[in-house]
Amino acid sequence: MRSIDGAVLDLKRLDLLATGDSIIHRLDARAKVVTTLFFIIVVVSYKRYALAELTPFLFFPVITLALSNLPISYILKKIAAILPLAIFVGLFNPLFDRETQVLLGPISISGGWISLVSIMGRSALTVGSAIILIATTGFISICHALNRLGIPRVFTVQLLFLYRYIFVLTEEAACTTRARELRSCGKKGLGFSSFGPLIGHLLIRTWARAERIHMAMVVRGFSGEFHSRQINRFGGKEYLYVIGWSLVFIILRTEDITAILGAAFTGFFS
């Protein structure tokens, strides 16, 4: 199992990637958020046996990844990390759905296997695009973008505070669990019974910190209203990005591009 420290460092790395500079990084966060959301909706909207139809959708993550100078192996690892979850979701499909869907010569492939692979493919596509969105935009900008797209401020401010203090809280939690582990000398310690007070203690510390933060806000004139900078740079590039990709997704969804290409290809050679 990975340590809490490791998880936080990983989160920090993702955050640092967002400070990079590329065509994709420079786009307004709203354009990227809207496009990625639309991409996810379209990918998820396919029926369970869709597989060939999904392949052209690889273009979106592959092209954005290529244009954004992100470390490809790191992003692939992140996607691979969630695949076991997708396998778990579709684990029983091959057992229950044994009806043959595809015949590849002597091998017959049941619907269950196809839907399992389809679930994995869709997970990789959607999670991959979300990770690329965070790595090119940053969590904070995404929150601001959501806010300007009409999500109520209460929610986005909550998210921002959550993200800010996740680092502080995990550090405290890591310190406390480390102290517990060191004093349990490689054994179980007091087992589960020691976790109750430990979590209670963390909660009280969190509470105390929340009060101190509120105090720091109040003494700097906070009266319930959050002001943030409004940077408006939704220009031609952003429109092009959103409309261009949306058109691609709509065409891919409504026309069977793989079949058309396949037919063209076989027609060309015959």
Add this chain to the structure above:
Amino acid sequence: MSHHIVEVKNLKHVYADGTIALKDLSFTIHHGESVAIIGANGAGKSTLLLHLNGYLAPTVGEVRIGGFPLTPETLPEIRRTVGMVFQDPDDQLFMPTVYEDVAFGPCNLGLPEEEVRQRVGEALEKVGAGHLAQKPPYHLSGGEKKRVAIATVLSMSPDILVMDEPTNGLDPFSRRQLIGLLKDFHHTRIFTSHDLDMVIELCERTIVLHQGEVKADGPTVAIFNNAQLLAECRLEKPLSMQGCPICGASRNRL
């Protein structure tokens, strides 16, 4: 310039659980003074600081800043006048980026965007943190966090700076850097600290708190030379005023 005067008259504070934190404090701090408030743990230092910008209200007595009593009407102006830097910078830096954090105060003051930008730039330059503007606070080191926390207050152009344990948890270099920075300020400055060597360098006047009361109030050097007083208040002479621990020679500096 009566704006910079801090007056505390017969201040008493009793917490909701019945703990008497402050018994009967009175002192006046004048314009441009640099004053240390020292005392053992639990002497009432932090409680006192929280009265100076109206976060806590006195049970008995009065606090006046720049001649004005602390009332709901004067509170916004007093909070601008008194800039407060907390002990743990993580409590103070809550916005997503350093820039937004330093801009938080000026934005709440309702300043126009251009002025906010200018103030943020100046405050960050002053503490030598201009290059950190776009960074999120959790990517900063301890010393950087502390300096940025000071900038968040400077951007509100306070007349009085109040700092709780400014050098706490800093490495020697960051501590030295911070002391250098604080020396250059011309505000009225009030510090609480256990770092008595810092107190000697920065404050000409020291107020010693002991069990919620002012035990002594006078020139810093005189107070640190009063061995009996220090012992009674669970304090000791700053290291820089003690003899060399190896050869016993004194520096005769002060």
